[in-house]
Each structure stands twice: as C-alpha cells, then as structure tokens.
Amino acid sequence: MSPIALLPAAAAVRPQASSLVGSLCREMDRLRSRAAQVSADLARCQSPALLERLRRERAQLADRRREVQQAARSLRRLHQLQDPLALAFLEELARRPIAGG
Numbered sequence: 001m002s003p004i005a006l007l008p009a010a011a012a013v014r015p016q017a018s019s020l021v022g023s024l025c026r027e028m029d030r031l032r033s034r035a036a037q038v039s040a041d042l043a044r045c046q047s048p049a050l051l052e053r054l055r056r057e058r059a060q061l062a063d064r065r066r067e068v069q070q071a072a073r074s075l076r077r078l079h080q081l082q083d084p085l086a087l088a089f090l091e092e093l094a095r096r097p098i099a100g101g
Contacts, residue, residue, distance in 0.1 A: 021075065021086045024068050028093040031068075035061045035098035061098055069094040 038058050045051050072091045 020071075021083070021090050024071060025086070025090050025093055028065070028068055028090070031061050031065055032093075032096070032098050039099040065094060065098055 035058065038054050038061065042051065042054050042058070045054060068090075072087065072094050075087055076091070
C-alpha cells in the first residue's frame, strides 16, 4: 500500500491545495498581462472584426478572473491550507481589476 494511502485525507489535500494556490496566482499574473495586451491592442485596432474578437477575449479574461475569485473563496472554506498567507495573496490578486475588465 502506498504511504499516501495511509495518510488522512486532509493531509493529502494540503500539498495539492498549496500547489493549486500557486498555480492560480500564476494564472492571475498571466490574465493581468494578457488583459493589458488586449487593452493596448483595442486602442490601436482599426479592424471591426478584430475589435470584436478582442472585446470577446477581454470579456473571457474577466470571466476567468471571476472564476479564480470563486476558487479562492472555495479554498478559504477548506481550512486545510498549510500557507494561509498564500491564499490571502491569491485573494488579493483576484480582487484587483484586470486592464479593461
């Protein structure tokens, strides 16, 4: 039997949750960076078709930000994180508006 199987379920969740928090923080950074690029492109764009595509992408980025916010709230309810400061950082990143969003 694997040593992981012998651990209580909560102990197995903690490293995964911490890894998830880090991944979500990195994703928020990528969302913010891409939103800034999209906003700059919207300011320069002349093509109506491209403008529409960029607006849709900006809306999708804002939707994903809301999903990350919801994930952070769900993780907070787990009460099983080894690093609550990392979760607080994620919540702060998710609260900040993304460019044009």
